[in-house]
Amino acid sequence: MTISTTRTTDPWSVAPAEVGSAAALALLRDYYLDVANRYYRLRLGRDGTPEEIESGLADAPSDDLAGPSGLFLLGRHDGAPQACAGLRVIGDRTVELTRVFVRPAVRGTGGGTRLLAAVDEAARTLGAERIVLDTRLDLVEARALYTRHGYREIPAYSSGPYAQIWYGKDLNGTAAEAG
Template identity: 35%
Template sequence: MTTSPSLTVADDLAAARPLLFAYYNATATEMGYPTWDSPDDLPDYFRTDFDDVEAYYAAPGGYLVARLDGVPAGGVGYHLLGADDVEVKRLYVAPEARGARVARHLMDALHDRARAAGARRCVLDVLPQRTTAIALYERLGYRRIPGYLDDHGPIPLDCFAYDL
């Protein structure tokens, strides 16, 4: 008899850094850039949340970690932008956990947290080549919007919003 893995999702800043580092390396690979062997080698633009996870994802935000059978399998960060919007940050699922609905569970929990914080909308940006993530966002009800930040930098990003 086969048992399905146990999946839990909870705020967990302590488990954020390894998942963020894996996210950064996955992003570099997708963009055709070299990866980093150590977090010490990360460029400044990834240090904003990595160096001080606790401050960047401080309440009323957080960093959700999904665990499969107790092992971190993915994560997503979130924080308030103004009074009404929650920004979704750095959704990542470990390759070995893909297909187990980890991303869906993370996003459902994030939406619950955003509602509890009084937000009316979730916003996010994503690399256009992340078609699997974009398909998930669209299945969840996200719609394309113009850029919501003054400066998204030199990397082209697609932006989405979800009304809570």
């Protein structure tokens, strides 16, 4: 007799959450540590100092990822907060995707796919027809995730210090121009 241990239910769930909640703040801190330290390692050969991390967090608030100008999504893996994404309204029928993060321990388990499906649905609830984002060139895994899910390179729509490549997705299925 063979007993199957194959999981038949998805361990991931994604739902809106308060961006100021303890779970959201912990994920946003982990997100920032991940991308900041990657930046520091690549450019300076070291991790960021505690002062640099705290300064960066203070300079990049996420308060606008709450209604009515935005939305914050929290992804749970087996009930534990493990992923997040934020949307902010930036124009008529356009939202910007930001703060996309899956904790390293659960990467490769489908969390990014579940998160981006929830992003599409949430963007529609905000009245959006387009999603745009900017990212860094060194975040190759994130860029691959976006392109696998219908995002295509678009002209620059922002000029932030870490914006090196821009992507867009038309929620009707085609690449979106910024706007």
